[in-house]
Amino acid sequence: MKKIIFGLLALCGLQAQAQNPAPALPQAKSIVLTGATIHVGNGQVIANGVVAFDKGIITAIGGPATTVDRTNAEVIDLSGKHIFPGIIAMGSTIGIQEIASVRATLDFEEIGDMNPHVRALIAYNTDSEVIPTLRSSGILLAQAVPQGGFISGSSSVFNTDGWNWEDAVLKKDDGIWLSWPAYLSRSFNYDDYSITVKKNEKRADIIATFETFFADAKAYADVENPSPVNLRLAAMKGLFAGTQNLYVRADYAKDILEAVKFAQKFGIKKVVISGGSEALKVADFLKENQVSVVLGALHRLPGRQDDDVYAVYELPAKLHKAGVKVAISYDDEWWRVRNLPFQAGSATAFGTMTSEEALAFLTLNPAQIMGIDAQVGSLEKGKQATLLVSKGDLLDMRGNVVEHAFIKGAKINLDDKQKRLYQKYKEKYGQE
The missing domain is CATH 3.20.20.140 (Metal-dependent hydrolases)
Known part of the structure; x- marks a missing residue:
């Protein structure tokens, strides 16, 4: 009986490990993204731009001179990156x-x-x-x-x-x-x-x-x-x-x-x-x-x-x-x-x-x-902060490397099954 119980617990542990990441928690504090090229979604592009959002809503967006209240905010430097609407x-x-x-x-x-x-x-x-x-x-x-x-x-x-x-x-x-x-x-x-x-x-x-x-x-x-x-x-x-x-x-x-x-x-x-x-x-x-x-x-x-x-x-x-x-x-x-x-x-x-x-x-x-x-649909003040940060061009396989994603201001865990399988078999075949 003990062996059966232990086996079931082991299976439960394996199953839990394979589950999707938990949904993101609601945005707890203001976030300011700086230094990235912002692709607004309406044809406008802002170089070295700033996007700020709080409680899931974009509060400010513009060029480097944009005034943003950074008091108690999480500031993320994204120099060389690109910000896109979801x-x-x-x-x-x-x-x-x-x-x-x-x-x-x-x-x-x-x-x-x-x-x-x-x-x-x-x-x-x-x-x-x-x-x-x-x-x-x-x-x-x-x-x-x-x-x-x-x-x-x-x-x-x-x-x-x-x-x-x-x-x-x-x-x-x-x-x-x-x-x-x-x-x-x-x-x-x-x-x-x-x-x-x-x-x-x-x-x-x-x-x-x-x-x-x-x-x-x-x-x-x-x-x-x-x-x-x-x-x-x-x-x-x-x-x-x-x-x-x-x-x-x-x-x-x-x-x-x-x-x-x-x-x-x-x-x-x-x-x-x-x-x-x-x-x-x-x-x-x-x-x-x-x-x-x-x-x-x-x-x-x-x-x-x-x-x-x-x-x-x-x-x-x-x-x-x-x-x-x-x-x-x-x-x-x-x-x-x-x-x-x-x-x-x-x-x-x-x-x-x-x-x-x-x-x-x-x-x-x-x-x-x-x-x-x-x-x-676009990154504008008053809209939901549903956006992402990519290493390069989102429309190009070579540049589409999504490093951060936010849905209504909540930071999303970008783990997925395919990434876990990649790591699993990378370790297997990387062994001598």
Whole structure:
């Protein structure tokens, strides 16, 4: 019996050692960061700058001559370093998906086609071992998005640190996600690895279903105190009231046009296109109707065989120059979101824009799209002190060495599972 108890205690000790670091404590004293190059997030760069924050809020920011009360403050000299706003990862399954091969860890999809009442909010898992690996690349905020069906549910925005979803959430139910049926359907043949493209015969029926559902939802929203309560229709009220975005997954130009016009028909003003591979073809329409685009993964081949091989990398800059508000996401693999900064780097290298403009695709633009720009997205007095310190260029693999990170002024422990594994096997194979 003693051996069994000792063995269980030993296992408990090993398990405890493998846990994620505890969430950061609230900021206890004023912090002043000096000497670094500050990338504000709105295109402005401040050399040898100063950032001060207290109780989680930025109290001062500017050049070396900026007056800051340093009484009882923790002053950190960051000469030669760079300060950036926390990166925001949109359109992901961060926190609601852990291990693809373990079904019990997948909480991003429900049965059924029309699920606007499904909320990523209460499914978000702050104990995910993926989340700390993202912080090490500078990702301090994430939008968790349900998947599956035609209407997947509502997304919420989280800080990547917290004891539970109540601690971590920054904005609840920021929008409803709709998958627009593509005009063309693609099927992959595993025998000869060929792709067949044909007209989507089910498309008209699906859109007709949308017409009925949205008409019902709008009529329901107009009723002051509906009885009985319909959870599905009640979840759509924010779209018609203008308090939520309608995120539409669409890639083809024809689909983008139809989806936006469909939303406008029902009085939905806040429409965001997710994916948008052919958004450039309808850029004037998007600009005119103030429709933002959240591009998916850029590190891939173009969708059409006759496209330039660099077309995907060039797309963000071209949309930006056309006057369309752009954000960059990593929508194909949740664990690869850690590479999100380098997608903006690729967009800079292959596009006619500055790295500061590309930085906005990961910070200020996502914040504006989701309606959280009064709190985060850029480094300005009065906003939350959600920022990071990197050894070099955050958008470059060689310079992206995050040394400090703060979420609402709280200093984040940057340890993660991959770093622990690195140290473990470094010691093993470093032995003689």
